[in-house]
Amino acid sequence: MSHIGMQYDNGPEVLTDINLQLEPGSFQFLTGPSGAGKTTLLKLIYLALQPSRGVVQLFGREPALCDRDEMAHLRRKIGVVFQGFGLLDHLSVFENVAVPLRVTGRQHHEYEDDVQDLLRWVGLGSVLDASPATLSGGEKQRVAIARAVVAKPELLIADEPTGNVDPEMGRRLMRLFSELNRLGSTVLIASHDLALVRSIAADIYTIEDGKLSFKPAKSARRAK
Amino acid sequence: MNTERKQAQLLPSDAEHDGPLFFVIAIIVFLASLAAIVALLAVQNVNHWKSALQSEMTVQIISGDPAQTQAAASLLLSISGVKAVRVASREEAKSLLEPWLGADNIPDDLPIPLLVHIRLSEKDPASSENVSEALKNAGIEASIDDHQRWAGDLARSSGIIQILSITVLALLVSASIAVTGFATRSGLAARKDLVNVLHLVGARDQVIARLFGRRFVLLGLKAGASGAGLAAISIIILMLGGVGDASFMGLSIQPGLGSFLLLLPVPVITAMVGGWTAHRSVLNSLRRQV
Numbered sequence A: 001m002s003h004i005g006m007q008y009d010n011g012p013e014v015l016t017d018i019n020l021q022l023e024p025g026s027f028q029f030l031t032g033p034s035g036a037g038k039t040t041l042l043k044l045i046y047l048a049l050q051p052s053r054g055v056v057q058l059f060g061r062e063p064a065l066c067d068r069d070e071m072a073h074l075r076r077k078i079g080v081v082f083q084g085f086g087l088l089d090h091l092s093v094f095e096n097v098a099v100p101l102r103v104t105g106r107q108h109h110e111y112e113d114d115v116q117d118l119l120r121w122v123g124l125g126s127v128l129d130a131s132p133a134t135l136s137g138g139e140k141q142r143v144a145i146a147r148a149v150v151a152k153p154e155l156l157i158a159d160e161p162t163g164n165v166d167p168e169m170g171r172r173l174m175r176l177f178s179e180l181n182r183l184g185s186t187v188l189i190a191s192h193d194l195a196l197v198r199s200i201a202a203d204i205y206t207i208e209d210g211k212l213s214f215k216p217a218k219s220a221r222r223a224k
Numbered sequence B: 001m002n003t004e005r006k007q008a009q010l011l012p013s014d015a016e017h018d019g020p021l022f023f024v025i026a027i028i029v030f031l032a033s034l035a036a037i038v039a040l041l042a043v044q045n046v047n048h049w050k051s052a053l054q055s056e057m058t059v060q061i062i063s064g065d066p067a068q069t070q071a072a073a074s075l076l077l078s079i080s081g082v083k084a085v086r087v088a089s090r091e092e093a094k095s096l097l098e099p100w101l102g103a104d105n106i107p108d109d110l111p112i113p114l115l116v117h118i119r120l121s122e123k124d125p126a127s128s129e130n131v132s133e134a135l136k137n138a139g140i141e142a143s144i145d146d147h148q149r150w151a152g153d154l155a156r157s158s159g160i161i162q163i164l165s166i167t168v169l170a171l172l173v174s175a176s177i178a179v180t181g182f183a184t185r186s187g188l189a190a191r192k193d194l195v196n197v198l199h200l201v202g203a204r205d206q207v208i209a210r211l212f213g214r215r216f217v218l219l220g221l222k223a224g225a226s227g228a229g230l231a232a233i234s235i236i237i238l239m240l241g242g243v244g245d246a247s248f249m250g251l252s253i254q255p256g257l258g259s260f261l262l263l264l265p266v267p268v269i270t271a272m273v274g275g276w277t278a279h280r281s282v283l284n285s286l287r288r289q290v
Helices: A038-045 A068-075 A093-102 A108-121 A137-149 A167-182 A194-198 A217-223 B015-054 B066-078 B090-101 B128-137 B148-190 B192-200 B205-240 B257-263 B266-287
Strands: A002-007 A013-018 A027-031 A053-055 A078-081 A155-159 A186-190 A203-208 A211-215 B056-061 B082-087 B114-120 B142-145
Touching (some): A013 A211, A027 A038, A027 A194, A038 A186, A068 B205, A078 A137, A108 A137, A137 A155, A137 A167, B015 B056, B056 B128, B066 B082, B066 B114, B090 B114, B128 B142, B148 B266, B205 B257
Parallel strands (some): A027 A186, A078 A155, A155 A186
Antiparallel strands (some): A002 A053, B056 B142
16 A cells, blocks of 8 residues: 555545555554544455555555456455454355355355365354354354455455454454464454454554554564 | 255345335336237227228219119229229118218208228229229219228327327336336345445455346246236226227227237346346446445
8 A cells, every 4th residue: 555545525534644565474463542544444455445545556456447347356365354243144154154155156065065164163163054143242253254264365354353252262363363374364453452462473553543653573572 | 064055045035125116016017018908909900990991992972873873883893903892772871871960850852972882902902093083984973982081090099099008108117117226226225234245255246236136037027927917807807898899099999819918028028127127226336336
């Protein structure tokens, strides 16, 4: 991201002159107080918003110059764990996780085993056919994470992924993200939980008053 | 492996909105079907009149002399392009005056022109000019009515009915498109969360549009079948009620097999219009998003 500025309609600029580069295979945190602009920045990265100014480049492409089909292909390379989960209550847990595969035209028999294995791996093997509405916050979080990673995204973005879970579940989820990073995904996690951020040696981006600052992993570890 | 797991629809059914929409589309289809049938009957009537009127001519013998009328009939039969002639009796001619003078008010000594009906050959029919010239050469004073003016009037009124029916049909189809478009946009707004998720996990616009399009194809099929079915029942009631010989603005209303055949493709057309409209509406809405 180069010199990104963002404002909603004619409101004040919520992000100012943002420069950000995510190295492939890296693990990064985005932190800052509530309302600082973390979610807006993530939305710009996962292509839910377009910046008011500046240039975004993703996987070697400039989304602003892509047509809508190309944008869809770029989005398939990104897995997102939304702050509010974004689960669909009319679908079962299994079907929610399978949505990213279904919309790309994959057939049920092609992904059934993979989805079941993934859900067992995140500890939800017993609730495959349950409606998300019947799950606890932590379980919903894990369904959202499973959906984000099921298509093996090149970039995984999680917005406050431990915000609704107890500390133990938070640690387990962080181990899951680390494992995914080890398998090759670039991981970017937004959190205002400083204890969580310090628990992993990772680059830390801090956003405050719409401005971004960077602390590399080495100094982050030293701080820990 | 659980092979029994059934795939749920990504777009859930929306009975709350679909119910009223079903009724609105079914009523529109019913009215559109009736308009189409009226247009069809108008076309059939015009064709029938044209063929009937083009094959006939009426010659009025001004003198009213029966002998001259018979001579004229013989002469007319000899003209090339005349298939048959029939002399109308004085009583028949009198009956034509009854609507104006009354049945008992026509005195016996009133000079009434006699009529000769001519049936023309289908191939190379005689023209009114030929007939007029032949009678003039034989010294018979006559007036010839080839029904063209009357046929023109009827064709014009039938044309107006056709245009009105087609206009009503076009308006109803437009209303159907507008209602479906509105319902789709409303459905899209109601399912904003679903659309957002699909969008962000990489669903192409066409995939999302197809979900809504498919739903409106099914709805259109059901509503179209109901509306057309209702129209078919109305026709059957008209036929059973003996309306077959009735007429409306000069049109004889004789719904038959053609009317039922006209209704057959209506559900499919309604489904296609519904599906296409929903598909386009979703694509247009999505294009306004990032």
